[in-house]
Amino acid sequence: MSDALPDVTTFRLTPEVVGPLRQGLSHVAVQTINAITASVPAYTEAFAGELGPTIEKAVRAALGTFLELVSRDTGPDWGAPLAPALEGAYALGRGEARNGRSLDALLSAYRLGARVAWRELAAISVRAGQPAATIAHFAELVFAYIDELSAASVAGHADELASTERERLRLLDQLTQALVAGEPEHVVLAAAERADWAAPQTLTAVLVPERSLRGVADLLDARALQRSEPGPGFGDMSLLLAPDAHGPARAPLMRLLRGHGVVVGPARPWLRARESVDRAARTLALPGLRVAGRVVDTEDHLAALVVTADPQALADLRAQVLAPLTGGTGAPPGKLVDTLRSWLRHQGRREEVAAELFIHPQTVRYRMTRLREIYGDRLTDPEWISAAAVVLTLPTLPARPPGRPPGRAAG
Structure with missing residues (x-):
């Protein structure tokens, strides 16, 4: 609530003053609607269509609520008559958001409606003989009241946007989950349609x-x-x-x-x-x-x-390739493995192997002689060379237990 709103209840009009205002309420509502229709294009079609009578009724109710506020005795329940008007303004703001409209038109309509309503109500008050000071204070109350309605509509608009966004994100999350889970096509298509996702x-x-x-x-x-x-x-x-x-x-x-x-x-x-x-x-x-x-x-x-599609198969192949170096037990000699890996990578070019391993070419020759003694004809077998290249040029990949989804492995 704004600081100005309590004045609406502390400023009390006599029944003699309120009577003419109530009698002219329908006329004031019509004049207000006509002005908004002429000056706020966004509402021209709404007023002309099926919503016209509903909106006219809402305008008349808002004006009636205002008159009730300024004519009742003050007390602890002063806000009771205002609650329906604020609820209606809040709902109007939510409706604007649901229809994909900003609040610009609605707030313009509020401002214009306040001016027109005040003009018509002031004219009635003047004819009833109200003093100028009373009419001036009455104007402040009209605009304070409209400010409260505007604030309620702003809150309704913001809440609807937030609610709509939460719902949109929820539906998009459901769509994402359906895609990631590999749901059947009809399930995914339905999720996309619910989310209104292009x-x-x-x-x-x-x-x-x-x-x-x-x-x-x-x-x-x-x-x-x-x-x-x-x-x-x-x-x-x-x-x-x-x-x-x-x-x-x-x-x-x-x-x-x-x-x-x-x-x-x-x-x-x-x-x-x-x-x-x-x-x-x-x-x-x-x-x-x-x-x-x-x-x-x-x-x-x-x-x-x-x-690495089958980690266990790769591990078995690695063990098979390196078995002659280990004799079936223990770890293979690291230097011989490094030399074999480099020899495969450089297709037997001794100088390049030596440069990669930072050793003398004669050392490469010595190690390869040792490897030929161990592997024999396999070093000239294309299929064995292909298998050895696979396991020796890749890091060791830990086998994954059956049924466990792929995840980050320890490097």
Whole structure:
């Protein structure tokens, strides 16, 4: 309540003064509506249509409430007559928000209505012989009353927007969960329809640190979906689904995300967004992956993703390749493993192996002689060389227990 409003109850008009005002109430309401219709275009159609009688009734009720306030005895229940008017103004503000309109037109209508109503009521008071001082004070009360109605409408408008936004975010979150969970197409389509979400051609998963979620989300298209709570395989990352970041649009997205420490999955048709999410999560789980401050493109790690798709198989293959070096027990000699790895990487070029390992070429020759004694003809077998290259050029990936979702592995 404003400081001016209590004056509405302390200033009391006599029944002799209020009587003519009540008799002229219908005329004042009509004049008020006509003025608003002529000067506030947004309400022209509303007044002319089915809402016209309803709005006229509401205007007449608001004016009647005002007269009741200034004509009743003061007391502890002085606010009782005002409550219905404030509730009506609050509901009007909510209605404007539901219809997608700002408060500009409504507040303009309030201001204009107050002027017209005061003009008509003052004319009646003058004809009734009210002194000028009384009429002037009466004007202050009219505008204080309108201020209260305006404030109630503003509150209703703000509450409706907040409620609508919460509901919109809830429905969008349901849509995001349906996509991430790989729900059937009809379920996802229904969720998109409930959220009134304009579907893009593609969605691209972006795993982003939780602390940066809001900032990164603000960089994306307004249709971007987000899941603020970490999901399986996301570690401490949150999920964004960026719309239409396929083809030529992918490079600008990557530039936009620089410095935020994100993992970006492939673009997929929006109904198959889970594929992008799964790949981003699997890339995040790659051992030794550095994300902090970088933009990690999953497309740069396809080979690693392929060969680590079955961690237990990779571990078995690694043990098989290194078995001759260990004799079946213990850890393989580190220097021989490093030399074999470099030899495979450089396709047997001794000078390059020596440069990479910071050793003399003769040392490389000695170690390779030892490796040939251990492996024999396998060092010339293309299939064995391919298998050895796979396990020796990748970090060790811990096996994952059955049924456990992919997550960040210890590097």
